[in-house]
Amino acid sequence: MVGLGPADVPPSAAVKFVGAGAAACIADLFTFPLDTAKVRLQIQGEAKASAAAKGSAVKYRGVFGTITTMVRTEGPRSLYSGLVAGLQRQMSFASVRIGLYDSVKQFYTKGSDHVGIGSRLLAGCTTGAMAVAFAQPTDVVKVRFQAQARSSGHARRYCSTIDAYKTIAKEEGIRGLWKGTAPNIARNAIVNCTELVTYDFIKDMLLQSTPLTAMSSIVLLP
Template identity: 30%
Template sequence: MIAWNPGCRVRSPAYSAGSILAHFSRPNWNSYPTEYLKTSQQLQAKKINPLHLLSSTIRHHGLGHLYTGSMAFCVSNASKSGVRFFAFDTARKYMPVDAQGKVTSLGNLNAGMIAGVAESVAIVTPGETLKTKIIDDRAGAKQYRSAIHAIRTIAATEGVAGLYRGVVPVTMKQSANAMVRFTSYNFLLGQFRAWQLPSSLSTAGAGALAGVVTVYMTMPFDAIKTRLQAIGGLERYKGTLDCVQSVIRQEGITSLWRGTTPRLARLSISGAVSFTIYEKVIEQTVKWKSVEVQSAGNQVI
């Protein structure tokens, strides 16, 4: 007989995995220059080579300039991992399953969408708005002295709503990110395991390729989000749809994929690392939970 022991409560494996993964988000300080280059490319009215932008930035402003806006980005990134994985695995519990008891592809898709909305509203939009405005500001007026000063200035001039500029494309991007990333990861992982590839290689490979798929599928949302969050975006565009139409009309539809290369470099690597850590932590947490439940049962006479 196994009895419930209030002293042996164990958190959701997914929550634990997401929380530990947040700890490993700190390497984003190292990969942040790719985010800076992507955002800078998207803010340009014309196409610019990322390598040329990189060399030009270092030559004229120094290496440290590549970390403009990094505080807002890294704090946001470190916070959203736990929310994303917790929301995804919680949502999956309520999704339909197939004959083998596995969540269906549609179920994974819906759970991914829910996870994307959760992280977008809770964490991502304010962080992205702050990062984009700081990067745009450093290239022009330089009115923000720091991230904290930027928050105060935005809140004073635009209200709290100013930090949620572009919430629609951000939510669409994060929902699509989660849907595409988790769905493609689960599909690819199943294929790799069917080929009997080593477990770690399967996880890393599926995570990296899921990152590649995610980049190409979601770049338009990212591009529109950046334009709306830029300084003057509120005056320049009437809304999300107007921004899409304006960008396509003036710069062509391919401009929606501007900044793909830097983001591709970051997400393919982070996908391999994130999912490898996630699977390992899930595996260990389930083992620990099993041991604690068994221990609780042994205490029952």
């Protein structure tokens, strides 16, 4: 009797949800130092005026120059400052942004096999906005950790991830954990549409123009 083999059974929404978050966490482990360097370069402009007034030179120059400076002045561990919050962010953010994309797309198309560009774009915007609204506190804490220096000349404001959540909520209110939500939603809605919709189209084109679809339907009988 011909039936669906294990490879022919589509993954459930839960599998996609967890798989997307786990994959994003693995990627974050490798790219976190680059993200930390990016944050340091972004916030350097805030202190540029005061540094110029004191006659101090610019501390960070370029991505790899920033990484080298941080390792020399703060130690290698500084490159992974905020990693726990970063993994929390990826597990919650990517799970919603990527893992729920197909489910939301099917919701908008009401299960139809024909999916237009409008439905794909709408699904990308929706999951991108949902992910930011859900995971913004983890993003705020991650960036705060990446921004604070570990050198002895600077007092560390946050001792741990939990302490950062508590301190921000206590000093800035619960709304402080959702600072920057609006621009982040706008940014990630665009990114999500660009990434996932492009991936979706390329995947469909490959399946239609290659024998992958025909091969996947072949079931070997004993």
